[in-house]
Amino acid sequence: MALTIEIDHAKTRARAAAAVGRPVVPQSVKGPIRRIKWGVLLLTLSIYYVTPFIRWHRGPNAPDQAVLLDFANGRLYAFFVEIWPQDLYLLTGLMVLSASILVLANALAGRLWCGFACPQTVWTDLFLLVERLIEGDRRQRLKNIGAPLTPKRTAQIAAKHAAWLLISFATGGTLIFYFTDAPGLLRSFASGDVSFNALTWIVVFAATTYGLAGFARDQVCTFMCPWPRLQGAIWDPEAYTVNYRDYRGEQRMSAKKAAAVRFEGKPAGDCVDCGQCVTVCPIGIDIREGPNFACINCGLCVDACDGVMKKLGRPRGLIDYESWNNIERARRSERPVNRLVRPKTIGLTAACVAMAAAIAIGLETKATATLSVQHDRDPVAVRLSDGSLRNAYTLKLLNKSAGSHIYSLTVSGFDAKLVIVGGRSESSILVGPETSATLRVTLTANADGQGEVVFTAQDETGAALSVMDRFLDR
Template structure:
């Protein structure tokens, strides 16, 4: 049976909210899932704010910041990892691996990342916490919308936005710390000695955090983020996502009337239509209407519903993390099954492990130096008066190590005389630490022929041999 993720009621909700001029105001909720979310919020924020201040000794002359995106010098540092522009294939591999893990997570538990660890979710939770502490819970905040502004209300609004701006400033400032020396930038910020460039980016990131977490909120998760749009293509009916067991909850009826019907042996649904699942939803959707592309799988409605069921003395799980297939099985009174391990998840997990292995091997085997050769294009070859043919090449040696090295250049694959233009006696070629040296080389063959030529550069130890392949042409 094909299932289409319902988006109409999300759109209808958005239109209704826009028409009423009211934002989505989620109610606070207590429960195990909410506690897990608070732990994730604390953990992720701690990592974000603390990481730029961690130190890592890389030797003299090298930055000691553990994680540093040094774009000015073309370096990415992450503890013992150092990425140069020539190593960006590793970053590409990590991005592909992250995407594969995200798809695997989606196949297992839907938008779990969105509901728990996405930066938009984390900072929105933090902003909502500030809002609740200052202005009260949902009922009071809804009451204040459109009400006349009093002195107390004005003070609350001012305090809330002041705290939001402080959090946004800390967020924007910390993000800049990842691109330069964090303690030095912090001292400059404290003494008002920051550059206009740094101040501009701090202002941009501060404004972005303030706008997205303070005002856009559910619009980001529903309309701005591309991930919900992919749900129609990768939604998996075997994934454990937040679902409503309609076969148990319908028909909705008050607790008192349900007790009367059951007393007479008649069926009655467990859902009392209290609306708590909608009230706590940060997106403002009603999960009882079916799978929704806007649902972030945060599970707060599960906590809210379980709380109501507990008070009524009914079994928890009316709204729960459940697969759509099991919802269909429940409608047919069939036994529920769990298929976390299935061809799709096994294939995705295997793909993730292969990608991780390839990236690991590539990182372990990457060298601290590279050799590149470019054949002159105009002309490709020059015929000398005595009949010999000369080809010219640009050879570049990049030394990524923190110490200078000397390299001896040689060629193989053909019998040709090699000469370094500009300094025929430059042997070996000196390359500074974390530097490069570009030289012009000519190869001359008395008996010219089309052949591959291999350039080899060996350092003074003889253990590091860099090779690059090109072509010798006759004409």
């Protein structure tokens, strides 16, 4: 059976709400999934706000902040990981791995990331919590829309936006902490000695948080984020997503009418058309209309529906995390099949493990120093007055460690004499911590010919760096 993920009713609902000037106002709900979401919210916010203040000892001359994006010096620090511009391939690998894990999660449980841990979802939940505490739940907030302003209502609006702004500035300020020494910047805030550049970025990030979590909300998840647009290409009917068991819920009718119909021996659906699944949805969609690209798989409609079923004395799970193929199997009176482990998920898991292993090996074997060489091109070779040939090179030694090293420079592979330009009588080079040294060298051969030359720089510990180039005669 071919299935098209529905988007029209999401757009229709959004247009209808916009036509009357009414935003999506979700109702609060209680249940196990909501409790999990609260737990994820507390965990993610704690990680976000606390991480910049975690210390990590890296030795002398190195920052002690565990996570630091030091763009000014071209360094990215994350606990024991240190990324230099030359190591951006590792960062690229981490991004590819993250995308692969996201695709794997989608193959297992749809937009699970979107519904539980996405920053837009987390901060929107936090803003909604503040809104409910100050203005009341959905019914009261709907009454407030378009109602005349009273002193009480004005105070509520002012308190809500003040709380939102406080959260937004805390969010923007914390984000800045990831780019500089957090305790130092915090002391600058306390003393009022903050740079204009830092204040500008805090205002930008605070305004972004305030606008997206306070006002855009469902529009971000439905229209601004690219991830739902990919669902048509990567949606998997075997993934455990939020679905409505229509074979059990239809035909919809009130509980009283359903009891009368069943008394007559006729079938009646469990769905009483209470609309609770719609009122609690943060996106404002009706999951009973079928799979929807806008559904973030948060499961709040599951809690709402289970609560209604419990009150009516009916089995839970009318709306539940279930694969679409199992919905179709149940329509045919077949047993459900759990296919979380299948070739697609096995392949994605293997790919993720392989990439993680490759990145781990790359981090473990990442060099703490590099040597590069560039052959002079104009001219390539110079004939000296005594008939010998000379080639010139520019060598660059980069020391990425936190301590100084003394490197001894040698050349092999071709019979030529090495001379460091600048009057140096010895071939030892001192390179300070996290710095580089550039030097020009010449190779002089008494006889014509050309071949491979190997430059080697060895430090006092015996660790050696080698790079190959060519000695040319013309």
